[in-house]
Amino acid sequence: MNLLSRLATRLRPSLPAWLGNYQRGDLPHDLVAGLVTAILLVPQGMAFALLAGLPAQVGLYAGIVPPLVYALLGSSRTLAVGPVSVAAIMVAHALSQHATPETYLAHAMALALLSGLILLLMGWLRLGVLVSLLSHPVLSGFTSAAAVVIIISQLPNLTGLHLDSFTSLSVPFQFSIQPAILMLGLVSAAALLLMGRPLEIGLVRLGLAPERARLIGRGGPLAVVLLATGLALLPTLRPMIPLVGAIPAGLPGLESGFLGMVDWNAHFGELLPSALLIALVGYVESIAIAKSLAHRRRETVAPNRELLALGAANLGAAFTGGMPVAGGFSRTMVNFNAGARTQMAGLITAVLVGLVALTLTGVLQYIPKAALGAIIVVAVAKLIDFSALKEAWHYDRMDASVILATFAGVLILGIEHGLLAGIGASLVLYVWRSRQPHVAVVGRIPGSEQFRNVVRHSVETSPNLLLVRIDENLNFANAEYLEQELTDLVAAQPEIRHLVLIASSVNHIDSSALSSLEKLIPSLREAGVTLHLAEIKGPLRDRLERSALPSLLNPGRIFTSTHQAVAELSDSRDRAHRAPTPIALLEAA
Numbered sequence: 001m002n003l004l005s006r007l008a009t010r011l012r013p014s015l016p017a018w019l020g021n022y023q024r025g026d027l028p029h030d031l032v033a034g035l036v037t038a039i040l041l042v043p044q045g046m047a048f049a050l051l052a053g054l055p056a057q058v059g060l061y062a063g064i065v066p067p068l069v070y071a072l073l074g075s076s077r078t079l080a081v082g083p084v085s086v087a088a089i090m091v092a093h094a095l096s097q098h099a100t101p102e103t104y105l106a107h108a109m110a111l112a113l114l115s116g117l118i119l120l121l122m123g124w125l126r127l128g129v130l131v132s133l134l135s136h137p138v139l140s141g142f143t144s145a146a147a148v149v150i151i152i153s154q155l156p157n158l159t160g161l162h163l164d165s166f167t168s169l170s171v172p173f174q175f176s177i178q179p180a181i182l183m184l185g186l187v188s189a190a191a192l193l194l195m196g197r198p199l200e201i202g203l204v205r206l207g208l209a210p211e212r213a214r215l216i217g218r219g220g221p222l223a224v225v226l227l228a229t230g231l232a233l234l235p236t237l238r239p240m241i242p243l244v245g246a247i248p249a250g251l252p253g254l255e256s257g258f259l260g261m262v263d264w265n266a267h268f269g270e271l272l273p274s275a276l277l278i279a280l281v282g283y284v285e286s287i288a289i290a291k292s293l294a295h296r297r298r299e300t301v302a303p304n305r306e307l308l309a310l311g312a313a314n315l316g317a318a319f320t321g322g323m324p325v326a327g328g329f330s331r332t333m334v335n336f337n338a339g340a341r342t343q344m345a346g347l348i349t350a351v352l353v354g355l356v357a358l359t360l361t362g363v364l365q366y367i368p369k370a371a372l373g374a375i376i377v378v379a380v381a382k383l384i385d386f387s388a389l390k391e392a393w394h395y396d397r398m399d400a401s402v403i404l405a406t407f408a409g410v411l412i413l414g415i416e417h418g419l420l421a422g423i424g425a426s427l428v429l430y431v432w433r434s435r436q437p438h439v440a441v442v443g444r445i446p447g448s449e450q451f452r453n454v455v456r457h458s459v460e461t462s463p464n465l466l467l468v469r470i471d472e473n474l475n476f477a478n479a480e481y482l483e484q485e486l487t488d489l490v491a492a493q494p495e496i497r498h499l500v501l502i503a504s505s506v507n508h509i510d511s512s513a514l515s516s517l518e519k520l521i522p523s524l525r526e527a528g529v530t531l532h533l534a535e536i537k538g539p540l541r542d543r544l545e546r547s548a549l550p551s552l553l554n555p556g557r558i559f560t561s562t563h564q565a566v567a568e569l570s571d572s573r574d575r576a577h578r579a580p581t582p583i584a585l586l587e588a589a
Contacts, residue, residue, distance in 0.1 A: 026344065032339055033336075038353050041353055043225045045063040045083045062323050064322075064350050065252070071343035075302040079346075083322075086383075088150075108324075114268065123305070135402070138426050141409075156373075158186075184232065185373060192374055193378060229371070245365055246365050247361040248361065437470055445459055462569075471505045486501075499529050500534050514544075518549055518552055532553075
């Protein structure tokens with residue numbers, strides 16, 4: 001025992017932090033979570049591979065090495081990495097444009113390779129913040145539309161309806177429903193729905209502990225696969241039900257991955273835009289669920305470390321015959337609810353999926369595609385979120401318009417162009433909003449040092465002093481608007497001698513806005529008005545000190561507080577009064 005302790009002590013510095021400090025009490029929880037997640041990952045992985053147009057074993061392979069790599073490198077204790085539905089449909093869309101049947105599989109691995117390299121580069125450059133380009137409205141509209149696309153793409157598996165590589169509403173299809181397939185698809189979908197929340201509630205009412213009822217409910221996909229496989233093997237149905245087909249036995253090796261199939265004449269440049277979007281969407285999906293669950297346990301997730309870990313996981317998928325991977329919402333929730341304490345659960349999941357690939361491929365080949373299609377549809381239907389659109393419509397219709405634009409763009413233009421259209425709409429909306437910053441004339445609340453908008457509060461003002469608060473960063477988009485607003489306010493009040501810009505809400509002033517302020521100073525001076533600044537934040541003041549603004553401002557000053565500016569600039573001969581600056585000039589204030 002002493003020898004083992006000394007060995008563990010020596011190895012600990014070279015191990016991941018969680019593994020070096022692993023507690024024996026966490027193992028039972030991680031074992032259960034790893035087992036339950038593996039039970040879900042096997043049918044889901046195969047289903048998502050078929051969704052991407054790839055052989056079923058590709059989904060299995062993507063559930064072995066990538067979760068193992070992430071468990072060793074990732075910062076989330078519960079994120080379940082593997083094939084995900086949105087990435088699968090994006091792979092299908094990209095390959096339908098750039099790959100032939102002969103190069104399809106190799107190009108899918110090239111997408112995983114490129115996505116991994118992009119994520120690694122972003123992690124190395126510490127660019128986790130760039131995913132903010134995918135705003136919540138864009139992501140909501142995209143995932144809802146992608147879910148619709150995915151559901152429609154599964155109609156062949158569920159009903160026998162013939163579709164020709166569906167990735168948007170612009171793709172025509174022919175009706176040819178097969179009754180046997182439709183029956184099996186409906187039975188599988190209904191069983192999945194019943195084996196979820198309804199089964200858990202029923203078991204709890206029968207006296208079973210909620211935790212055990214939840215674990216049994218999580219086994220729904222496996223139970224459905226077994227049920228559907230049994231039905232499909234009935235002599236009367238077997239000739240009419242498409243099955244997954246032969247799956248190679250054994251673990252993936254380098255020869256089955258990118259290196260074994262690489263065509264160096266492939267057009268990697270054509271795949272790069274698709275790989276970039278797959279990487280960004282996969283990372284946003286992963287970091288969103290990882291942070292949400294980490295907050296529940298008061299844990300932390302390192303965004304840039306997640307970029308590196310997910311990048312390495314995608315490289316692992318590329319070199320071992322897998323497809324692009326990310327952290328999945330449904331599997332991660334299953335892993336969390338099943339009691340995962342550490343990344344050991346991910347290692348256990350990877351080992352169990354590897355054992356399935358080694359020993360059970362002979363059984364997996366008899367799984368009907370209708371069952372896998374039902375698993376996909378039930379899983380992604382939860383991504384259609386009309387409540388987000390309803391809430392946005394009541395709170396901010398501009399955000400709601402971005403959701404609608406992204407949703408419609410994905411359905412009409414396709415996955416990639418629709419997502420880019422949503423990002424473009426979000427950026428245009430940001431510039432549009434920032435071009436007219438909120439500008440408020442403020443006065444003192446009587447008997448205090450607090451200053452508030454004259455439109456909203458009863459305040460005291462000084463006749464010779466105009467206090468203007470700017471509630472936005474100053475940039476090229478709003479510089480001209482702000483200059484015109486200040487000029488109009490001063491022109492309307494000839495008695496004004498001092499104009500104080502309160503910058504408590506300003507974090508940045510770009511060169512265009514700085515130039516506008518510098519030009520405004522002499523214009524105001526000719527009108528007999530001195531410009532002052534107040535409440536400039538430290539980092540911004542440091543930058544302004546490196547510009548010509550402080551010298552041009554003289555005799556104007558930079559005050560620490562608005563109270564100080566009022567105390568030193570107000571004309572003591574004028575009685576403070578409550579006749580605020582004309583509100584007509586502040587229509588939107």
